Amino acid sequence: MNHNEPNKQPKSQKWDGSEISKHSTDSDCWVIIHGRAYDVTEFKADHPGGSAIIMKFAGKDATETYEPIHPPDTLDKFLSKDKHLGEVDMSSVEKEQEPEDPDEEDRQERIRRMPILESCYNLMDFEAVARRTMKKTAWAYYSSGADDEITMRENHSAYHKIWFRPRILQNVENIDFSTTMLGTKCSIPFYVTATALGKLGNPEGEVVLTRGAHKHNVVQMIPTLASCSFDEICDAAKDAQPQWMQLYVNKDRKITENIVRHAEKRGIKGLFITVDAPQLGRREKDMRSKFQDVGSNVQSTSGDNTDRSQGAARAISSFIDPGLNWDDLPWFKSITKMPIILKGVQRVEDVIRAIEAGVDGVVLSNHGGRQLDFARSGIEVLAEVMPVLRERNWEDRIEIYVDGGVRRATDIIKALCLGAKGVGIGRPFLYAMSAYGLPGVDRAMQLLKDEMEMNMRLIGCSSIDQLNPTLVDTRALSMHTTQVPSDTLGLNVYDPLVNPGEKAKL
Missing domain, CATH: 3.20.20.70 (Aldolase class I)
Known part of the structure; x- marks a missing residue:
């Protein structure tokens, strides 16, 4: 299906994950967020966090990365309604196997052992x-x-x-x-x-x-x-x-x-x-974290000229x-x-x-x-x-x-x-x-x-x-x-x- 053609959801039926996965190219890019499919092909260039992060999730479920950064009304505000494609049968979406992260395992152990709230005195x-x-x-x-x-x-x-x-x-x-x-x-x-x-x-x-x-x-x-x-x-x-x-x-x-x-x-x-x-300052801890999975509560009006390697702060502030x-x-x-x-x-x-x-x-x-x-x-x-x-x-x-x-x-x-x-x-x-x-x-x-x-x-x-x-x-x-x-x-x-x-x- 070409992204310029009308996207029509089958009547009385949700999108199948296999169909979403077909739309994973630079010229035809769909993503899943909160169980719904969106055509973001034309939006990529205007994304305040850059197009690379969108392409990372092309044809996939981007909810986990999207959720902490974007307010819930972002898609309604900045993506035209004809690009809202409808619900997806999430049981048909292939789950990606995340590689084991020793640092995350250590963090979870620290969470299990964290002090009780009452031990915080200042x-x-x-x-x-x-x-x-x-x-x-x-x-x-x-x-x-x-x-x-x-x-x-x-x-x-x-x-x-x-x-x-x-x-x-x-x-x-x-x-x-x-x-x-x-x-x-x-x-x-x-x-x-x-x-x-x-x-x-x-x-x-x-x-x-x-x-x-x-x-x-x-x-x-x-x-x-x-x-x-x-x-x-x-x-x-x-x-x-x-x-x-x-x-x-x-x-x-x-x-x-x-x-x-x-x-x-x-x-x-x-x-x-x-x-x-x-202009937002150089926050080097943020920059070293290579945190490029970013968006914002506002719409960029300056295209995609921001250096996304500069961390979360700069990527969300180009407007x-x-x-x-x-x-x-x-x-x-x-x-x-x-x-x-x-x-x-x-x-x-x-x-x-x-x-x-x-x-x-x-x-x-x-x-x-x-x-x-x-x-x-x-x-x-x-x-x-x-x-x-x-x-x-x-x-x-x-x-x-x-x-x-x-x-x-x-x-x-x-x-x-x-x-x-x-x-x-x-x-x-x-x-x-x-x-x-x-x-x-x-x-x-x-x-x-x-x-x-x-x-x-x-x-x-x-x-x-x-x-x-x-x-x-x-x-x-x-x-x-x-x-x-x-x-x-x-x-x-x-x-x-x-x-x-x-x-x-x-």
Whole structure:
């Protein structure tokens, strides 16, 4: 059957696997996904993950590889209906014999022996368990940072340069660390920040984080590059649960406009435009994993010119517009009434310009250390930004958030003392979800709440509005040569870069 001829499924009958297998050439390519056949011959060239991975599964069942990477509505959005060929009798599809993988056998043994959830007492514990139990490609994607990963590690260690100046003899019997972020009441001043490809760590993906956020009354930021569809994540929310949206801006502004307008209709409470990723950074762990089985929640508009050897991150991001600039902000303000926040601001001058442009907030962030190596940590930028804003009496004109490296409630408290409205936490919840599912996310959030209550008491504050700069000593923060105490937990879970021929330690 030529792919240009009409594809007709026999009446009252499913496709037979033997018929699907005949369509396995570059000029006639069908695949099976979730028990249905699709003609992807013409789509191959536009696939954000490249055509090679499609050809690998030509005439075969691609579900196992497709599922963790693509939202369920991807085929409906990006493949014309005449290429949806109908159901397949899966009992007639030949099962491929997978070669034995000693590494996978070892991983399964580690899963059988993994610690019980109750043995995790801090966020680093979840990372340690996830490192030993996740698939290599998933771990490489989640844990990788840019280049030498200096910034990724500094994000965490920068908090160790800030010391407390606690108050004593304060009435701290009743502690209230609830707050308001972008007009939404929250139980604690952190939010689940956007992280891509949730199904790499858990088959249910980002909806697990949605459920955890609901239980603990915290905000979830929905990522553009989620494994679940945007609507699937929105539908998982309950009781008018607040959600924000992270946006990578597409070169095709009409696509971006449709995404933004749809988000507003769904009740999203904040639009976080990522501004630190005109091109995604080199994440060498991800690149070495040779993870090319990738797709995305969005449609590429630039053809197939992306170097697919650059790992998952780059392969799914070819649609991002490197031409995004300050002149685009009035257009965003014209198409939505949602609060607009710039995510990825890294210097005082740009915070000032953002205020002058009339945006509602900024996130001081270096993308979790995944973009420009040797970019300063968000907490260091915060310590520089707030005094300048206070000199101008501008501190109340904008909401300031920080993300990157937050692992303890003391980190949250330090950020709030310096003037942040709240902090974003990403990887720790991914690791908790990957290792233990929803119970892991639940416990991770509860551990932070328990730490928060204890440390608020110990610093001498009973509510968030009492946190202020006099409670911290930041003199060492801007001195990059200053020795800081060795962080045993952080060093133990850090996965060092490796050279060719070496194996990463597990």
